Amino acid sequence: MYKKNKRSYIREILDATDENTISFAGGLPDKEFFPLxxxxxxxxxxxxxxxxxxxxxxxxxxxxxxxxxxxxxxxxxxxxxxxxxxxxxxxxxxxxxxxxxxxxxxxxxxxxxxxxxxxxxxxxxxxxxxxxxxxxxxxxxxxxxxxxxxxxxxxxxxxxxxxxxxxxxxxxxxxxxxxxxxxxxxxxxxxxxxxxxxxxxxxxxxxxxxxxxxxxxxxxxxxxxxxxxxxxxxxxxxxxxxxxxxxxxxxxxxxxxxxxNDLFKHINKINKEYFKKMNFMSMCFKKYISSFSFKKPKGGMFIYGSFNEDSMLLAKEALKENIAFVPGEVFYIDEKSNEARFNFTNTSCKDIEKGIKTLASIVNK
Amino acid sequence: MYKKNKRSYIREILDATDENTISFAGGLPDKEFFPLxxxxxxxxxxxxxxxxxxxxxxxxxxxxxxxxxxxxxxxxxxxxxxxxxxxxxxxxxxxxxxxxxxxxxxxxxxxxxxxxxxxxxxxxxxxxxxxxxxxxxxxxxxxxxxxxxxxxxxxxxxxxxxxxxxxxxxxxxxxxxxxxxxxxxxxxxxxxxxxxxxxxxxxxxxxxxxxxxxxxxxxxxxxxxxxxxxxxxxxxxxxxxxxxxxxxxxxxxxxxxxxxNDLFKHINKINKEYFKKMNFMSMCFKKYISSFSFKKPKGGMFIYGSFNEDSMLLAKEALKENIAFVPGEVFYIDEKSNEARFNFTNTSCKDIEKGIKTLASIVNK
Structure with missing residues (x-):
């Protein structure tokens, strides 16, 4: 009697991760900049x-x-x-x-x-x-x-x-x-x-x-x-x-x-910090996984690119090593893809580097 | 291209009322008892x-x-x-x-x-x-x-x-x-x-x-x-x-x-106050509109009963005099009814009496 609907892979990842996971998966903003x-x-x-x-x-x-x-x-x-x-x-x-x-x-x-x-x-x-x-x-x-x-x-x-x-x-x-x-x-x-x-x-x-x-x-x-x-x-x-x-x-x-409060002053601050993090993640990709092909974004919270490898398999392997990212095919209706999405806003620069280094070791296995 | 769905009569009443309305319409709790x-x-x-x-x-x-x-x-x-x-x-x-x-x-x-x-x-x-x-x-x-x-x-x-x-x-x-x-x-x-x-x-x-x-x-x-x-x-x-x-x-x-906080201590307090208000509203009905037939409830936030008059017409007339209540037929799928629902939690005793007195003058017109 229950409909068979697959849950969102991202929500499932979010449910599966814990404080030990380095997560590039969700679209989570950096909580450091919440106006608490x-x-x-x-x-x-x-x-x-x-x-x-x-x-x-x-x-x-x-x-x-x-x-x-x-x-x-x-x-x-x-x-x-x-x-x-x-x-x-x-x-x-x-x-x-x-x-x-x-x-x-x-x-x-x-x-x-x-x-x-x-x-x-x-x-x-x-x-x-x-x-x-x-x-x-x-x-x-x-x-x-x-x-x-x-x-x-x-x-x-x-x-x-x-x-x-x-x-x-x-x-x-x-x-x-x-x-x-x-x-x-x-x-x-x-x-x-x-x-x-x-x-x-x-x-x-x-x-x-x-x-x-x-x-x-x-x-x-x-x-x-x-x-x-x-x-x-x-x-x-x-x-x-x-x-x-x-x-x-x-x-x-x-x-x-x-x-x-001045909302746009706050937004400008976020943009400045996100720009730094985006650049840092880009640099890490170029340094550790140069085969990952992407264009630097001009805004937003993600880097999107493609692997030479099967990105779905890669995502599953990465999750075992406590690294989460989203394989591109979940964003398509019914298509294979080796693309992948990485969120750069919710992780510290230290963890961005650590995560991509770990990912590199899986890619190069 | 837009579906023709009628909005809930209650939500429409809530949108139509202002601070001058004595409203028995919504299912609003008494805000005096919010644990602010x-x-x-x-x-x-x-x-x-x-x-x-x-x-x-x-x-x-x-x-x-x-x-x-x-x-x-x-x-x-x-x-x-x-x-x-x-x-x-x-x-x-x-x-x-x-x-x-x-x-x-x-x-x-x-x-x-x-x-x-x-x-x-x-x-x-x-x-x-x-x-x-x-x-x-x-x-x-x-x-x-x-x-x-x-x-x-x-x-x-x-x-x-x-x-x-x-x-x-x-x-x-x-x-x-x-x-x-x-x-x-x-x-x-x-x-x-x-x-x-x-x-x-x-x-x-x-x-x-x-x-x-x-x-x-x-x-x-x-x-x-x-x-x-x-x-x-x-x-x-x-x-x-x-x-x-x-x-x-x-x-x-x-x-x-x-x-x-002790949730059930708080609930007991609400129940005590609501019981008083329910009794007061019952008394007002008996005094001013004795033809309105209802049974005293044992809990909840409403008195429900029936008029001898068309309760939908009555509700519309009442709204003109800034009194809101809900005619029973909106609770049926497709049936006429002279029943009516009165919320007693969201109004002061003074306004309960004033509202029912005004309603009595419409009923007896």
Whole structure:
């Protein structure tokens, strides 16, 4: 009677690892940069108001939605009001909410794509189709399906669409009238603190997903959907049937944090540190496993490349030596691959070197 | 392209009300009894550990699962370990997780039933069938469907199954091999602090849902599912695809709260206060709207009864006068009803009297 759904390899790895594992597997931010003190201070204020523990509205608390709207208006010159924002329990929840609200059975995704999105599509029995080149979208998209993209520092490929490519995608969308789900989880994580306009800005029938997980802290499970007011209101039934609303306390906590802290100053700090770690990991690969082929990313939290060896086998061997990384094939719908994803944000430089050295000894066995 | 799903009347009322509304509509606990100070104190400890802001395991943090397991073992003499518990983002989320993990298309519910459950079933396009009397389950249940019950202080009817009825249901389940989802949201809210054994204790293929919303605070969105270890592991794929995991911070916060506070002492206090409010509301009904027919509940947060008038019309008229309650028909799948549900926990005695007096003037117009 139980459906046979395979769990995400990444979540399984996370469950299998312990404090002795050097993990390059998850998309975990560096906890050294969590604004622990600032949030702790904010919580003191929040706890003065008993409403922080009460039920609240399904769409989310207004002042937080206003602040998120302001980010779109100011950072992307993308006019947005609080009515265009729905607060979600992590960006992950957005997939489920949107798919349940639409009468769509097919999703077109990049090859490779984010494993959490693939899982959310699968659990709702959606058909998933992939594309390599943008031109393929001309054949793949239609009025009845959805395009899912991660425009910035794609997970796992680390690629970012140029403005030209964004324009090209938006033109195809215009012609085909598909719905766009654009995942902006990493859009602020550019090592030079630059941002690119989301495709959603030039295509109305779109949902832009945002998250505090990578820029503040994932443990609060706070994300959002940005869409037109009408499209947002079409989502409320699915949202309320899922968890009534996202934690009131967590919403008020981030809201209060944003009242007294400069979010983008904090993001700039993270980007600076992540840039250093990315460079260090690159250097280690070149030094110890020169056969691992990759391009340095311009932002985000991962290095993605390919081995000459079977990366799935390699990942399994590595796990035995307490090293975790993600073999590329789990990011494909049904394809073999010797690619692999390495997270550089959640490990100290010392452990990055130790981990890659150990991995090198397995590769060279 | 958008599905046409009607939002829950209750969530719509909650969205429509403001600080001037006297609301008997939601299932909101009395915020006066939220352990604000205790949680604030706990948060100080939690914020000392940066892991509170990091991603965590999909099943939930171990020490909280252990504590919940202990409640089953000690309060119900129902042997339970941490492996039998999955932490959910509010009890509401449990419906979605369980239904997505099972190959079942029909749910059998009490008439009337909890509107949030009905919504969660509808959004997944499940067929819903209702029953009035337990004997009907002999015809309705089969190997391929699910029985959903709220055994204690049912929402909205406020009824509790006697031990004899629980036995009867469990015997039918044994014979028919259906799956049981037993909602225990109110199971500790007995005015005399007594608990009854859940049906799940005597039927293995069951999911017992629990929640901190009514006994600590709903704003944290923390609930759980209790099932056999094997059944719990069948749920993990759906859980992780929904929101990866429930907020780490909120789990650690409740865990720390439970370390230094006596939960059942707190629950006893709530029950004592709720009993007073229930009696006061009963008295007001008898005094001002004697035609409203109801039985005093033995626990929970509602008075449920029936009017001689059309309760849907009455609710709409009342809302114009800033009084909110829920007309009974929204708790039925497809049936008219003049019943109505009144929450007594979220309103001061002064406002309870004022609200019912105003309602009386509408009834007597």
């Amino acid at each position: 003190l600032e949030l702790s201070k904010a919580s003191k204020k929040v706890f003065k108001n008993a409403n922080c523990l009460q039920y609240t509205k399904s769409q989310g608390i207004e002042s937080l939605r206003e602040k998120i709207a302001k980010i779109y208006t100011e950072k992307f010159d993308f006019p947005t009001t609080k009515d265009d924002i729905l607060i979600t329990t992590g960006s992950q929840q957005a997939f489920d909410i949107i798919l349940k609200s639409l009468d769509c059975n097919e999703i077109i995704v990049e090859k490779p794509s984010y494993i959490g999105a693939l899982g959310a599509f699968k659990v709702l029995d959606k058909k998933i189709n992939g594309f390599n080149k943008i031109a393929e979208l001309n054949d793949l998209l239609n009025k009845k399906n959805i395009l899912y993209t991660i425009s910035d520092y794609q997970n796992p490929s680390t690629k970012t669409y140029s403005n030209k490519k964004r324009e090209k995608i938006s033109k195809i969308l215009d012609k085909k009238e598909s719905i766009l789900i654009e995942d902006g989880a990493y859009c602020f994580l550019n090592f030079k603190n630059k941002v690119k306009d989301p495709i959603s800005k030039s295509y109305r029938n779109s949902f832009h997903l945002g998250s505090f997980s990578k820029i503040v802290a994932p443990g609060l499970r706070l994300g959002w959907i940005r869409a037109s007011k009408e499209n947002i209101s079409s989502l409320l039934f699915a949202k309320e049937s899922l968890d009534l609303h996202t934690s009131t306390f967590n919403q008020m906590l981030i809201d209060e944090y944003l009242n007294s | 100070l205790e949680l604030s104190k706990a948060s100080k400890k939690v914020f000392k550990n940066a892991n509170c802001l990091q991603y965590t395991k999909s099943q939930g943090i171990e020490s909280l699962r252990e504590k919940i397991a202990k409640i089953y073992t000690e309060k119900f003499d129902f042997p339970t370990t941490k492996d039998d518990i999955l932490i959910t983002t509010g009890s509401q989320q449990a419906f979605d997780i369980i239904l997505k993990s099972l190959d079942c298309n029909e749910i059998i519910v009490e008439k009337p039933s909890y509107i949030g459950a009905l919504g969660a079933f509808k959004v997944l396009d499940k067929k819903i069938n209702g029953f009035n009397k337990i004997a009907e389950l002999n015809d309705l249940l089969n190997k391929k469907n699910i029985l959903y019950t709220i055994s204690d202080y049912q929402n909205p009817s406020t009824k509790t199954y006697s031990n004899k009825k629980r036995e009867k249901i469990s015997k039918i389940l044994d014979k028919k091999e259906s799956i049981l989802i037993e909602d225990g949201a109110y199971c500790f809210l007995n005015f005399k602090n007594k608990v009854k054994d859940p049906i799940s204790k005597s039927y293995r293929n069951s999911f017992h849902l629990g929640s901190f919303s009514k006994i600590v605070a709903p704003g944290l969105r923390l609930g759980w599912i209790r099932a056999s270890k094997e059944n719990i592991s069948s749920l993990l794929f759906a859980k992780e695809s929904l929101d990866l995991h429930t907020s780490t911070f909120n789990q650690m916060l409740i865990d720390e709260y439970l370390n230094s």
